[in-house]
Amino acid sequence: MAQYRDEGVVIRTIRLGEADRIVTMVSPEHGKIRAVAKGVRKTKSRIGARLEPLSHVSLLCWQGRELDVVTQVELIDAFRPVREDLHRLGAAMTMLEIVEQFSLEHHPMPELFTMLVRALETLERTAAPMLLGAFCWKVLALEGFAPVVDSCARCGEDGELVAFDAADGGFLCRRCRRGQAVSPGAVELVRRVLGGGLAGVLGEPAGPAAQEMEHLATSAVELHLDRRLRTTRHHLAEPSASSAPGGQGA
């Protein structure tokens, strides 16, 4: 068995036996890592707190046949401000889910990992409303699914783009339109995110175009992954009226 060192961001943990957990992480050098962390559910465990989802850690692991074993963990960043704000936490969980889906075991993914850590660091500093949407577009571009935003994805014409169809590979003009109708504001946001204007977009306030941009982004990710994202189904930030009897308290 070989020992290795890497960084990781914890995606999820599941209970194993009496006091252990199986931790799923993404890492730059080893892609997705699934490893057993022994004894971490006991209150006296020092590494248990460090292996919570969202934590950015430095790891020492033993390579195993199916599951690795975590032997040392040092915390790089726990992203506390993100954990303590339901809205930011929801966005972060969606980012984790997307990165997990795009990662494979034993396949290095340094760019995707850096992108995730940078996005989480941004979320730690500010509750940028457009971060999740922008992150989705950037991930799609990195994976080779960048949408066509400068001209119609079907006929190549330069005119106004009025619709988006992920299967067609981008935005469509009035003549070729199908899929989802989009506003000029949302098209412009996607163009800026992918065209080097990310910092500017992240500094802007929320609005209908931002929401639309995020919705387009998550549905494009879902199409490319060929599965629904679980984390977008529950909006933790707004206690839903459906869980309150007669809508009280919501």
Added chain:
Amino acid sequence: MIVEVKEKTVLCSACFNVTVSPLCPICADPRRDATQLCVVEDPRDIVAVERTREFRGRYHVLGGALSPIEGVGPEQLRVRELLARIEADEVAEVILCTNPNLEGDATAMYLARLLRPLGVKVTRIASGLPVGGDLEYADELTLGRALEGRREVDA
């Protein structure tokens, strides 16, 4: 024996604890303080809190914690039942006693936001160091929370 356990145990109709009668012994006990409600994730957590002998109120078992990544939302937990109980039982304080991990903390934040408009006092259990432990062996997150939740010493 195991079959008997399966046949006889039911969930308490008020708090959803595991019991053999329609109401669990805690909910049926008139000496328990009905104005304090301790919200836990799992019936096993009731056993843990009961061992402290510090709490004389009643419980509510959520049946889990929010976990968006596993697809567990508020609809999968007994949140609706909690709200109904708070309305009906004249609860004055809700103690959020979920696990001190990402899911438990998110659940506590969610419930606090949901309950505050009802005019009920909402508290969260403290987080800190295990009694009998050594400070130098504490992890930075737990110790950080313990420092944050420090209190004045009455001398």
